[in-house]
Amino acid sequence: MIEILATGALSTVQDLGREGSLRFGVGTSGAMDDLALAIGNILLGNDCNAAAIEVPILPFKMLFLEDTDFALTGADCGARLDNREIPPWWCLHASKGQVLTLGIPQSDARAYVALAGGLDVAEVLGSRSTQMRGNFGGFEGRPLKKGDRLQTVARTPGATPRSAISAHGFGVRPPAFGLPLHAASEDGVTATAVRVLPAGEYDSYTDASLEQFWLARWQVTPQSDRYGYRLAGPVLAAKHVIEKRSHGIVPGVIQVPQSGQPIIQLRDAQPSGGYPKIGTVIEADIWRLGQTRIGESIRFLKTSYQEAVAAQEEKQRYLAQLSLAVQMQRMANS
Amino acid sequence: MNNDELRELIGLMEAGDLHVLELKRPDFKVRLEIANETRNGLPWQACNVAEAIDAPGTATSYAASATTVVTAPHFGIFSTRHPARQEAFVEEAQQVACGDTLGVLRINEIYVPVLSPVAGSLHRLVDDEVLVGYATPLFEIGAA
Numbered sequence: 193m194i195e196i197l198a199t200g201a202l203s204t205v206q207d208l209g210r211e212g213s214l215r216f217g218v219g220t221s222g223a224m225d226d227l228a229l230a231i232g233n234i235l236l237g238n239d240c241n242a243a244a245i246e247v248p249i250l251p252f253k254m255l256f257l258e259d260t261d262f263a264l265t266g267a268d269c270g271a272r273l274d275n276r277e278i279p280p281w282w283c284l285h286a287s288k289g290q291v292l293t294l295g296i297p298q299s300d301a302r303a304y305v306a307l308a309g310g311l312d313v314a315e316v317l318g319s320r321s322t323q324m325r326g327n328f329g330g331f332e333g334r335p336l337k338k339g340d341r342l343q344t345v346a347r348t349p350g351a352t353p354r355s356a357i358s359a360h361g362f363g364v365r366p367p368a369f370g371l372p373l374h375a376a377s378e379d380g381v382t383a384t385a386v387r388v389l390p391a392g393e394y395d396s397y398t399d400a401s402l403e404q405f406w407l408a409r410w411q412v413t414p415q416s417d418r419y420g421y422r423l424a425g426p427v428l429a430a431k432h433v434i435e436k437r438s439h440g441i442v443p444g445v446i447q448v449p450q451s452g453q454p455i456i457q458l459r460d461a462q463p464s465g466g467y468p469k470i471g472t473v474i475e476a477d478i479w480r481l482g483q484t485r486i487g488e489s490i491r492f493l494k495t496s497y498q499e500a501v502a503a504q505e506e507k508q509r510y511l512a513q514l515s516l517a518v519q520m521q522r523m524a525n526s
Numbered sequence: 527m528n529n530d531e532l533r534e535l536i537g538l539m540e541a542g543d544l545h546v547l548e549l550k551r552p553d554f555k556v557r558l559e560i561a562n563e564t565r566n567g568l569p570w571q572a573c574n575v576a577e578a579i580d581a582p583g584t585a586t587s588y589a590a591s592a593t594t595v596v597t598a599p600h601f602g603i604f605s606t607r608h609p610a611r612q613e614a615f616v617e618e619a620q621q622v623a624c625g626d627t628l629g630v631l632r633i634n635e636i637y638v639p640v641l642s643p644v645a646g647s648l649h650r651l652v653d654d655e656v657l658v659g660y661a662t663p664l665f666e667i668g669a670a
Contacts, residue, residue: 268608268610268611276625277626277627279608279615279627279630279637279639280608280610280611281610281637282637298611298612299610360639360641361639362636362637362638362639363608363630363636363637363639364635364636364637365609365632365635365636365637366609366610369609370635513635514635517633517634517635517636518636521633521636521638
């Protein structure tokens with residue numbers, strides 16, 4: 193069990209998301225950086241879908257109320273276990289009474305704290321993710337606050353022991369190295385690159401707007417959160433007025449409201465909307481958005497359905513290989 | 527295992543520039559160490575031991591008398607900088623505390639930490655991005 197000693201707003205319990213309920217009007221929720229969540233769980237020998245804490249606004253502080261292994265993935269936030277510095281993308285053992293402190297990240301947007309066994313909150317519609325729109329799931333359907341105490345899932349016989357990692361732990365290479373994706377930029381300014389499939393109303397935009405869509409660096413505005421990112425850049429104009437009835441949408445959809453400034457719908461997006469859709473960020477790249485900060489820029493790279501499927505397969509392969517390497521390391525460590 | 531086999535192993539160690547070799551079999555265990563190398567197996571635990579023995583604040587005196595060589599706890603690509611960071615864990619001539627992370631060894635996608643077994647002033651022996659073998663001397667830590 194752990195106790196939250198300090199947290200910014202909007203730290204939540206998340207797993208990989210609540211799939212299969214969009215038809216009931218229930219959004220997916222789930223970790224904004226699903227890869228970081230999965231890797232935290234892999235480091236601990238957990239199921240990839242085990243629930244962990246997503247920490248978007250730092251600092252964050254928690255107390256270990258029992259001995260347990262834990263993992264820290266996502267943004268590098270100068271973490272400390274008591275006074276000892278912990279490298280990013282790392283797992284190690286904490287003793288009862290130790291305090292984990294996350295500081296301000298120098299880059300990236302979200303850190304994940306996973307515990308051996310995974311967090312034990314009730315599953316709702318097959319997921320432990322916090323559903324912010326409906327105030328259910330996760331921990332009491334709300335963001336975590338000071339004084340909250342969270343349990344880990346009780347061990348089943350034969351499960352990975354809670355304390356299998358030596359005190360100094362080990363880490364993995366951040367996935368940006370194993371799954372690199374770079375957008376060329378003439379002036380050396382870096383932008384998060386994501387691959388995008390043209391969506392339903394793509395052909396309704398002017399040629400000039402479509403050219404801008406693929407060329408521009410889109411800035412993430414302060415009106416961006418788990419619901420979606422509002423972007424700033426060139427104004428996208430349609431050839432004619434597009435009026436649509438509300439229809440189903442999924443995380444990753446890029447809508448264009450009247451302003452001509454796109455919105456990328458994300459994990460807590462509502463499951464339907466009426467704005468025209470110019471594109472969809474492929475599933476395999478949504479984690480890259482999850483680590484893009486307000487003020488940073490995004491580039492859209494045009495891709496095809498086949499490439500999108502291949503990218504998802506590559507991501508699964510990467511996780512499978514990482515899992516194998518971690519298992520060997522855990523065996524050597526124990 | 528007989529003397530000839532041991533001699534052969536030592537020859538192989540010298541030819542391969544290996545400093546320490548451990549061989550475990552169900553019925554025996556052999557550990558060969560070429561002289562002048564100190565292996566610091568479990569520095570983190572060692573720190574805890576040092577703290578338990580010495581009164582607070584005197585743990586540094588443990589290392590005051592001699593230079594400690596920190597060797598690689600694993601083979602791998604050595605670096606004093608985590609790839610997600612701009613700054614290195616440590617810089618040459620820096621004062622380090624017992625248990626500080628001095629660097630990492632990368633084995634494919636896995637990182638194994640190199641920790642300081644003592645407090646003192648740091649002198650690095652290996653450049654970043656060099657592939658090192660098990661027990662390769664990586665740092666010398668002099669009296670604080």
